[in-house]
Amino acid sequence: MPKYLAKVKVMLKKGILDVQGKTVENSLRTLGFDTISNIRIGKYITFEIEAESLEKANYVANTATDKLLYNPNIETYSYEVDEILEEK
């Protein structure tokens, strides 16, 4: 069965103060990066899926993310799924 690689990005919703991002931003500014602003820190999650088709793999990635990987109250997510091509 083909294997797929899912890459899920979870970010805090716009408008929710990202205190971690703010602190990192302050640090970078202290280091002289005064052109940097609006740092947001999120999560990047990857996993492999065995599925018959890309469509089915997408479905699994989507439902898994919906069910556990993100919290709709405070976060948004996007994801990509690509087939893992075996080296021959």
Next chain:
Amino acid sequence: MKFAVVIFPGSNCDHDAYYALKHNLGFEVTFLWHKDTTIPNDIDCIILPGGFSYGDYLRAGAIARFSPIMREVISFAKRGGLVLGICNGFQILTESQLLPGALLKNYSLKFVCKDVFLKVINNNSPFTSFMKVGDVLRIPIAHFEGNYYADEYIIKQLEDNEQIVFQYCDEFGKVTEDANPNGSLKNIAAIVNKNRNVLGMMPHPERYCDPILGGTDGKLVFMSIVNFLNKI
């Protein structure tokens, strides 16, 4: 009348809650294990204790929410059973959608461990039935993610339905920005669900049930529960 305290992997206030209920207050209490798939019929109130269930991996409470016992706790709550979530227990309740909103990292980005003052905003709940509105309690907090957040619509609902139970305040009962230890919207320290049988609070009442530990205001929460149960 009987309490049950759930133990998740990483819970660390489970024994404190058990001790306070049994030895400081003299109530009947038992433990439930995260893998349990039933709740004994004689349980009146379930406590989700503080700690770091599943290491707070992914999000605090996110994984505990899917442990076998939580299926039972959710149906217990839907049947009207009393559920009290303390600290990590509050986080599990929001992740389980038994309570609205979420708990973000503290505004200071620091783990805050200290006594705070709580103002009783309403006593129309089993968890505050033994208190008067406006009473000020002194109870400790110990958390990194206690910054209560919900969108405007939910906050309005919480206010309209009188679901805000405790607010962080100063020692005189004034709800001020300075008295807010973690950045919670509206200084929210505890909320109850619409049906008023599920309460989540960041402060630890079980830690202030014994004078030797520095305070006894926490007893009022558990005495309220028993007061409520005695009346029905």
